[in-house]
Amino acid sequence: MTRRPGADRLGTTALIYLALAGVLAAGAVATAIDGGNLFATANLVDMLTRTSLTGFLAIGMTLVILCRSLDLSVGYTAALSSLVAATTMDGQVANIPLAVAAVLLVSGLVGAFNGAVTAYLGVNPFITTLGTGLIIKGYLDTQYKGPAGDVPALFQQFGYTRIGPVPVSALVMLALAAAAVWFLRSTRTGHHMYAVGGDVEVARMSGIRTGRTLMWAHVLCGMTAGVAGLLLAARFGTGSAEAYTNLYELDAIAAVVLGGTLLLGGKGGVAGTVAGVAILAVLDTVFNVMQIDPFAKDVLRGVVIITAVAIYARRQLDRTARRPRFAEGRAS
Amino acid sequence: MTLLAMRGIDKAFLGVPVLSSVDLTVEPGEVHALVGENGAGKSTLMKILAGVHTADAGTIELGGRAVSFTHPLQAQQAGVASVFQEFNLLPELTVAENVHLGREPRRRGMIDRRAMAERTAAVLADLGVDDLPPQAKVGSLSVAHQQITEIAKALSQGADLICMDEPTAALADAEVELLYGLIGRLRERGVAVLYVSHRLKEIFDLCDRITVLKDGRLVDSVATADITPDDLVAKMVGRRIEAQFPERLPGTEPGEVRLKVAGGGNAWIDGIDLEVRAGEIVGLAGLQGSGRTEIAEAVFGIAPFTRGSLEVDGKPMRITKPRKAIAAGIALVTEDRKAQGLALWQSVRANARMVLDANARVHSRRRLARVSELLAGLDLVARGEDQEVRFLSGGNQQKVVVAKWLAAEPGVIVLDEPTRGIDVGAKHKLYTVIRELAAEGLAVLLIASELIEVIGLADRIVVLHDGRIAGELPAGATEQQVMAYATGRGPE
Numbered sequence: 001m002t003r004r005p006g007a008d009r010l011g012t013t014a015l016i017y018l019a020l021a022g023v024l025a026a027g028a029v030a031t032a033i034d035g036g037n038l039f040a041t042a043n044l045v046d047m048l049t050r051t052s053l054t055g056f057l058a059i060g061m062t063l064v065i066l067c068r069s070l071d072l073s074v075g076y077t078a079a080l081s082s083l084v085a086a087t088t089m090d091g092q093v094a095n096i097p098l099a100v101a102a103v104l105l106v107s108g109l110v111g112a113f114n115g116a117v118t119a120y121l122g123v124n125p126f127i128t129t130l131g132t133g134l135i136i137k138g139y140l141d142t143q144y145k146g147p148a149g150d151v152p153a154l155f156q157q158f159g160y161t162r163i164g165p166v167p168v169s170a171l172v173m174l175a176l177a178a179a180a181v182w183f184l185r186s187t188r189t190g191h192h193m194y195a196v197g198g199d200v201e202v203a204r205m206s207g208i209r210t211g212r213t214l215m216w217a218h219v220l221c222g223m224t225a226g227v228a229g230l231l232l233a234a235r236f237g238t239g240s241a242e243a244y245t246n247l248y249e250l251d252a253i254a255a256v257v258l259g260g261t262l263l264l265g266g267k268g269g270v271a272g273t274v275a276g277v278a279i280l281a282v283l284d285t286v287f288n289v290m291q292i293d294p295f296a297k298d299v300l301r302g303v304v305i306i307t308a309v310a311i312y313a314r315r316q317l318d319r320t321a322r323r324p325r326f327a328e329g330r331a332s
Numbered sequence: 333m334t335l336l337a338m339r340g341i342d343k344a345f346l347g348v349p350v351l352s353s354v355d356l357t358v359e360p361g362e363v364h365a366l367v368g369e370n371g372a373g374k375s376t377l378m379k380i381l382a383g384v385h386t387a388d389a390g391t392i393e394l395g396g397r398a399v400s401f402t403h404p405l406q407a408q409q410a411g412v413a414s415v416f417q418e419f420n421l422l423p424e425l426t427v428a429e430n431v432h433l434g435r436e437p438r439r440r441g442m443i444d445r446r447a448m449a450e451r452t453a454a455v456l457a458d459l460g461v462d463d464l465p466p467q468a469k470v471g472s473l474s475v476a477h478q479q480i481t482e483i484a485k486a487l488s489q490g491a492d493l494i495c496m497d498e499p500t501a502a503l504a505d506a507e508v509e510l511l512y513g514l515i516g517r518l519r520e521r522g523v524a525v526l527y528v529s530h531r532l533k534e535i536f537d538l539c540d541r542i543t544v545l546k547d548g549r550l551v552d553s554v555a556t557a558d559i560t561p562d563d564l565v566a567k568m569v570g571r572r573i574e575a576q577f578p579e580r581l582p583g584t585e586p587g588e589v590r591l592k593v594a595g596g597g598n599a600w601i602d603g604i605d606l607e608v609r610a611g612e613i614v615g616l617a618g619l620q621g622s623g624r625t626e627i628a629e630a631v632f633g634i635a636p637f638t639r640g641s642l643e644v645d646g647k648p649m650r651i652t653k654p655r656k657a658i659a660a661g662i663a664l665v666t667e668d669r670k671a672q673g674l675a676l677w678q679s680v681r682a683n684a685r686m687v688l689d690a691n692a693r694v695h696s697r698r699r700l701a702r703v704s705e706l707l708a709g710l711d712l713v714a715r716g717e718d719q720e721v722r723f724l725s726g727g728n729q730q731k732v733v734v735a736k737w738l739a740a741e742p743g744v745i746v747l748d749e750p751t752r753g754i755d756v757g758a759k760h761k762l763y764t765v766i767r768e769l770a771a772e773g774l775a776v777l778l779i780a781s782e783l784i785e786v787i788g789l790a791d792r793i794v795v796l797h798d799g800r801i802a803g804e805l806p807a808g809a810t811e812q813q814v815m816a817y818a819t820g821r822g823p824e
Contacts (some may be wrong), residue, residue, distance in 0.1 A: 143706070186442040186817040196432055198422040205420045206485075207405035207434035267424050326799060
């Protein structure tokens with residue numbers, strides 16, 4: 001055993017990037033047969049633009065899932081954040097810093113609420129965050145009948161500016177992902193997330209403050225949903241309560257799982273999640289270019305996600321099995 | 333100066349007293365045994381010391397200073413480390429990461445992985461362990477190496493007192509030797525060890541003093557030199573157990589071959605030739621990982637034989653899954669009763685009926701009606717058949733598992749570590765039951781890490797080494813003879 005620490009994690013991540021390459025190749029072939037070009041600038045822009053929103057949500061989601069938790073409220077938090085951003089900015093460039101701070105505060109508080117209820121009251125995170133999502137939804141539905149607030153043009157550039165084919169929002173997402181990778185690897189709190197998700201009792205017995213670790217994961221997850229809300233506001237130019245109807249949280253969870261993070265926690269990472277996000281984005285762009293029926297599109301997405309997870313589950317089984325000692329023979 | 337002084341410790345769970353005014357003192361460098369039947373309060377006392385539970389009353393002094401813990405971290409910082417029965421390790425992390433879990437060294441605010449590896453290597457070297465790389469993933473290690481990782485973790489916390497709860501429960505005898513060596517080194521360094529075990533041999537081999545608990549009360553605290561094993565057992569159970577292993581019941585003669593494996597093998601075992609006759613108890617001995625459990629799993633169809641043939645009562649069978657094994661009249665009491673033997677959150681009744689309920693081939697009204705009788709016959713102590721099994725002691729849980737299988741009236745019963753982690757009284761009951769089953773004409777295949785158990789009960793002992801049968805010994809074989817085969821040295 002002279003493998004580097006994390007070599008196995010790397011192995012899984014490498015596999016996912018391989019899968020991403022495979023999906024890209026298959027998509028390119030499929031679009032080519034259809035008479036299109038997947039790598040035309042317009043399509044590349046479309047693909048990369050798709051990554052940023054799901055990406056923000058999925059980065060935070062990775063942290064909570066690593067802790068063996070879940071956050072079903074991120075779509076609602078993002079919608080709420082877009083309204084907080086747009087109404088605080090109110091068309092004034094000078095208000096942008098204040099609005100960003102307000103969004104991070106509000107979304108962080110939502111995360112803190114989720115974390116506190118889950119960690120300290122022992123409520124199943126599925127229920128906690130479903131409830132939080134409903135609370136936010138009810139608030140949004142009663143308070144905002146339509147779009148509200150006004151995002152100044154300067155901030156809207158966060159949604160639309162590109163460097164070459166690469167949108168700034170995608171770059172920001174990648175920077176955030178890099179920060180999250182570093183956070184998980186090099187800070188105690190991040191490292192402890194693997195322990196809490198791996199076995200909360202073991203973590204507690206080792207002196208880890210498990211409640212605090214879980215709180216951090218939820219707060220950070222809330223805040224990434226806040227950033228996603230900022231992006232929504234920048235794209236729409238206004239705050240939109242309707243955004244939650246897109247069920248972003250499901251995309252985020254799908255991306256995390258596609259990225260090889262174990263839903264049971266303790267294993268995985270943000271690098272894989274980014275690939276998971278990219279796989280979903282490539283698929284959507286391919287479907288778009290080929291003008292596939294939106295319903296068939298959902299069927300295909302579902303098939304891809306289940307297939308991927310089934311493949312990981314197999315690998316997982318192999319990994320836990322004892323090392324064989326003898327060659328398999330034929331039963332007589 | 334006394335290292336640890338616990339005085340007048342009281343603890344109750346949901347109003348049920350578990351400890352009442354218990355005292356315990358440990359001197360520096362002392363190996364102190366804490367013994368008693370399951371439910372005597374040993375684990376609770378240890379967990380209070382480890383900061384997992386908080387005492388309702390009483391005082392704890394460490395090195396003369398009064399302490400009170402509400403979180404395991406506080407106990408660690410005060411110099412108390414614990415090695416619990418269930419390993420407290422994360423299989424996905426490396427040895428170094430596990431050893432430093434919760435106390436990762438940092439450089440400029442970031443985790444310093446190099447320092448982590450170096451310190452782990454230093455601790456391991458200190459323990460005289462040179463075959464355990466700090467970067468190995470814990471999930472890939474042997475049980476013995478995982479145990480060493482646990483002890484390294486305790487040591488690296490700078491502990492003055494290490495509590496070990498049944499540290500040998502998962503170890504084979506050769507690995508126990510290694511643990512003895514480690515404890516010897518700890519003693520030399522002035523580290524005290526609080527040693528909880530059911531194994532009398534270890535207690536007399538290792539410990540300087542023995543504290544006996546019964547029903548949450550202190551019975552006695554004596555120097556090991558001043559007590560005999562028989563007197564100790566008498567103090568633990570409050571009565572004397574005459575012979576540790578019951579005699580073979582009169583009229584038990586080996587009959588027809590009920591289970592026969594010829595040339596059996598799969599990825600983990602090879603060339604297994606095995607016969608168990610009606611009325612016969614065949615012991616399977618071998619070191620951890622030698623293939624004992626793999627044989628049980630192959631016979632029961634969990635990881636089936638892929639080579640060779642298997643016959644039950646003379647009929648060739650292809651047992652590819654547990655359902656087929658059950659239909660063929662084979663029962664398996666698994667090694668890990670919590671994970672594989674019981675639905676912990678379900679009632680005694682639901683568990684005891686599970687095999688019958690799930691398998692039409694063995695289901696019958698008559699057998700269902702007999703389940704309560706079986707439980708009573710095993711001296712099950714429970715509040716009632718509605719009680720969830722997770723509230724039962726280890727011994728009583730195991731009785732439920734045994735009842736669940738006996739309900740199906742099997743012809744062949746495989747018992748994998750049936751007495752692991754259960755108290756002396758329950759062990760003795762199980763030994764008696766095993767003898768009775770043989771007398772009733774069952775073929776019994778008994779797997780046990782404690783050699784004395786195999787030697788004390790089996791009519792024949794089949795010894796495994798590295799996935800193959802290394803040799804066979806008759807009843808009355810010595811531990812040395814078994815170990816000679818088990819370690820691959822051939823006949824003594």
